[in-house]
Amino acid sequence: MQLISSQMIQYMERSSWIRKMFEEGIKLKKQFGEEAVHDFSLGNPDLPPPAAIKNALAELADQADQPFFLGYMPNFGYPDVRQRLAEEVSREQGVDVPADSLVITCGAAGALNSVFRAVLEPGDEVLAPAPYFVEYGFYTENHGATLTTVRSKPLTFELDLEAMDAAITPKTRIVLINSPNNPTGAVYSRQELEGLAAILTKHNQGRDKPIYILSDEPYRFLAFDGVEVPSVLPIYPYSIVCSSFSKNLSMAGERIGYALINPAIKGREMLMGAVIMSNRILGFVNAPAIAQKLLGKALGSSVDISIYDARRKAMAKVLDNAGIKYTMPRGAFYFFPEAPGGDDVAFCATLQEEKILAVPGTGFGYPGFFRLAFCVSEEVITRSADAFVRAMAKAS
Ligand SMILES: Cc1ncc(COP(=O)(O)O)c(C=O)c1O
8 A cells, every 4th residue: 555645755765865964963973972973964053042032932921821822813924023024124125015015934935835836837847046955846846846957157156147048948937046045155146136137037028927036035144244135126026035034033943934025016916815825725824923923022133143154264264174175155054065076975975984964965956066054063163174184085
């Protein structure tokens, strides 16, 4: 008897490289002790949430005896939190975003799925630059569509606009970008976004459905050296932003984020209605009540990004010392260095022998490179230096 769908059997066999590394890490830590293992495999923010979250939790505890305190609310979220969110997002994006352009969702993941459900027909295509966040493939297929990818330019990981232009077909419905980027740390420039917008505007001619840019931005707050993270909203009208508070408030487990429909889209009310309906019928119903209430009080605060910056610099030193080639990440908390010898899976196995956990680029659709997440203490990074040197010696 086959208990599950054939597609799910395939998914489970493929598993994800990140999960695999996570499981390997548990085994290694059990065998050799936490201290001996350098685990750069997971993008799980390790900084504590900002003080505003702790204070808000204490305040909320006093209100927990009120009726409907944890009850249903409108599918788009609490109106007062949505209003506060609109003010914050307007500031971030440099665009006047009214509250009725926002749906509060179960993280960026919930936002992406709700938008996909609202606009994709079975057989449609979502185009994304590679390397890409591995869940994109699953999310696309959740809605009967397919993910097609175009390699970003090595080693800067800028968008290859010519190749993206060539990859657009009559079935392309969404171009999905992520900046600051997981796994490369790239931040797309205004010029790149304008170039992409020009290409899509050209392709939209004569179509009865527009191609959207869907900008996935959970790392927007985490840009280093004052680099600009331009908003796509004033650059391209058919744009949607999905984001979350998983990283900037270290609330990844609380499942809270949003979808923002560009207020410039003519007739956007219908699209908004569809995203709200998707959020409901995908079974999310609404984002968690407590997470929304926390957000209402903590919006505007953030974890200390100077800690991530110090780790980034420490990691760069470790890689330089080992002679590993990389492009300095300009945002997010990942390095995506070149695998010496070109075989990323083999090099990650060598790293593992030295008790370093990294994820092969193959898992992100970009072989020849590997990902290191620096959501670990600076001490772990510094302590890994000799192990990287030994791995490099073995690889050569
Ligand atoms: C690029 C990217 N998009 C979306 C997500 C999902 O974010 P959330 O946990 O807020 O749903 C992640 C999480 O790591 C991510 O890296």
